[in-house]
Amino acid sequence: MREISAEKVTEAVEKLCIDSNYYLSSDLMKALKCAYENEESEIGKNVMKQIVDNAEIARAQSLPVCQDTGMAVVFIDIGQDVCIKGGGLTEAINEGVRRGYKKGYLRKSVVIDPLNRVNSGDNSPAIIHYNIVEGDSLKITVAPKGFGSENMSSVKMLKPSDGVEGVKKFVIETVESAGPNPCPPIIVGVGIGGTMEKAALLAKTALLRPVGERNSLDYISKLEEELLNSINKLGIGPAGLGGRITALAVNVEVFPTHIAGLPVAVNIGCHVTRHAEIVI
Amino acid sequence: MSNVIKVNTPITREMAKELKAGDIVSINGIVYAARDAAHKRMTELLENGERLPFDIEGQVIYYVGPCPAKPGEIIGSAGPTTSGRMDAYAPKLIEIGLTGMIGKGARNADVINAMIKYGAVYFGATGGAGALIAKSIVSEEIIAFPELGPEALRKLTVKDFPAIVIIDSSGKNLYEIGKAKYKI
Structure with a gap:
């Protein structure tokens, strides 16, 4: 021992x-700067500049x-x-x-x-x-x-017959109805399978994944890309003021489930989805 | 960026009606910081026929629960919280004098109808930009409900506070306009 x-x-x-709370991870900073470069909406670009400047002020001055x-x-x-x-x-x-x-x-x-x-x-x-x-x-x-984004999260017990199309519909609906509230551009954590609480935990865990890293399962990786593309067609944009970049990433995790069930959870993370870790 | 309109508080009903959805503004003067618990308390005061801790005529409420100030600082990070949680309380406050709200996120029909009926404006500040926004707050004082901690009612003085008109007094809504423009 x-x-x-x-x-x-x-x-x-x-x-x-x-x-x-003070220092955003380098992967997220990179994604935010990339969103600033790529956003087509003038207002959205201005919001992204504020978001990047804010993160840099926080880092430099050790502020939340x-x-x-x-x-x-x-x-x-x-x-x-x-x-x-x-x-x-x-x-x-x-x-x-x-x-x-x-x-x-x-x-x-x-x-x-x-x-x-x-x-x-x-x-x-x-x-x-x-x-x-x-x-x-x-x-x-x-x-x-933070609860601006947590409040916009949702769990649904789908039927097996709803299949992947049902999953996509639920994820998109959850993000669209969240609109400007969870501080877009968001990170979308999705948990599919397990039981009700397992799906929620998978979705939460999905938010820990570095931005830009895909699920190692090929078909899930493709699902992540498809969902990201669909979400970025919604038009919500930075701060919800309209724009191309509504989400920075969609991270999906899956787990075995029951023959009768297809639990899906969507945990939304804001543009300051934070985490830090240590191994002792 | 488009021209920035300087808005000085307090805001009269007439001034509120001149601001249009999409206007980029910088707010200057006194704003009152209140969120969920302070709104509940203020509403209870009104229901009991008591006075609010401040004269609400023409005032602006900023939906915020700031971080504690570090030594030597005026205030900690102080970005907007989700406004929709104050929808249950806002129409009454608009009716009795409130002309401006600063927050982030959608408002319900009751709030928008009150804004149209009485003349009020809803400003958006960038959610999650609390460290940046704190730089535009030049004074902070708790004026009521100190036991609520981060939710206490505060009087803030702001200088060049960056915001944008989300919903104007005609009910025009930048969230809807902006989204429609970029939806594919």
Whole structure:
């Protein structure tokens, strides 16, 4: 067994919360600059310039790219030969979120109860997804999720007879009805298969993929390209003001499912779809 | 880019009616920052026959919940939030004097009808550009509901705040016009 201290986990999560909110990944920056170059609409191009300038200001001055610094979604891949010492893993992660959001001057956007709606004051708790893997390392990914885009996401239980055409229709409808709300140009995460919650998790995980990278399955890669082309014909454009570039990427993940089902989830990520990771 | 129209707040009904969907503007003066929870509180005050924490006549509300200011800064990142969540509250505020809203995203028919009936304008700011937009906020003061944290009601002074008229007081909507132009 390899021992990792809970304090080390807390420190890592603290740093990842801050870094992910201040510094956009290089793949996303490249895609945003590319969208600025390629957008045909004058207003859309102006919006893309603001978006690129904003990300550069945030990086240079260590500021949150967006004021919605999100609910902290944390993915943990923990090796089965790892033992956490000196405290519980879940508490260590939540303490990292508390420290990161305080130290980084990030907005505290979490209410303790969805109906009573009192702010928790420290952005905890995180939404944590645990995955047990082989080995003795611990991979932590922090993906703060803003709710402008989260609110525009959707899950639907299609029938097997709906097939791929049904999937395409649902994805396009979800993006079109979201319109300007999720801060386009967006990244569209799609999960197909599994159960209801598995499809949603696949869609969320799809948002972690570097922009520009395609699914390794050829037929899914083609589906991603087709969906991206269709979405960029909708005309929504940057900030929804009209234009050619509505989405930067469509990332699809698939999983085995039941003979009776075809679950599909669409998780929309805004133009500041953020994530940072570390392997301990 | 097209000419930028300078808009000084407060905005009279007549001034609001002159602004047209697609106008690129820079906003200057006082705007009030309020989002979901502050709108709920303001609506409760009105329902109880009490006064709002500020005189709303001719005022502009910016839908924003800013990040905390770092030491030495005026405000943290402060871009617009999705306006549609305030649709339930906006028509009443327009009726009693509100003439401008700044946010991002679609508005419902109730809001647009109130804008047409009373004369008000809906401005869009670029969602997700919070670090950039914060540079145009020159003062910040919490004036009510401090317990709401990021959702407290704030009085902001803005200088050259970049925005665009999305929906004007005739109901013309840039989201619809822009999308139709580029839809294939």
